[in-house]
Amino acid sequence: MTFEIEIDTSEAIRASGTGSTDLRGDLDELALPLCDLLDEAGVKFRAGGFGDDQWPVDVRFDLASIIPQLPSVIDSLNSGSDTELDFFEQGIQRLIVITFHGDQAVLKCHSSGKWKPRELQEERSRRDLGDMLIRFVNKLSAAVSLVAPELSIIEPFTTWARL
Template structure:
């Protein structure tokens, strides 16, 4: 599949276009945790929201700074906050819906969280390679 790159000049536009295209394939996006498996997420909208935020979250965690992923899609409406504490990450989930996270706080080794986020970037790139290689060749995806 080819894509008119002139229409998508910035990162957010590229991500939205890519996720819209991936949403038309058999690509899937799975999120679980905080007492719910799976979360009610989709590829075209929710994955786009996460991928838009992914570079900043990864940079913040490498710097041992707090970071957030906002799952702002209607029906999901959750924020996962990552708080580095030494070699561990405390993840807190808040929501604006009737769903209540249980537990609301989870912890994991920093290396596991970084690995999960790197894996998401890698899998996203692989899906782009198959569905829209012209977008996959663009930065930052080419480095993922």
């Protein structure tokens, strides 16, 4: 399976708004409390690849760990600069190293946990990788709008919603 990350809001319910008004700070500070709200609302996060279709990821910790990395990953994709996406939470501990060679993206998976990738490397077009990331951040923005509307008007969520 090709590396994929997805957000599923099909079972999500609109948050009542209680508690969400206290969300402040930069993306690093917002990620954990925001992901608590997303999880409570029923938003699902999926990741897989490198020979394993379904990684054991969750919204509260694993999604919270990658949200602050996404602006940099997307910027690197647009500029063609090498980048990483680090699933560093205990139990997952996988680092995706992304290098670009023209129109191609090479993704390598390094595991520091018990799990080992069946496929160490994947190649896909830079456009295909970009499309997947854009779908992901766009759906993430829609989920944020659902559970914490006051955050949907700040960066990077405003930009992601327009992608």
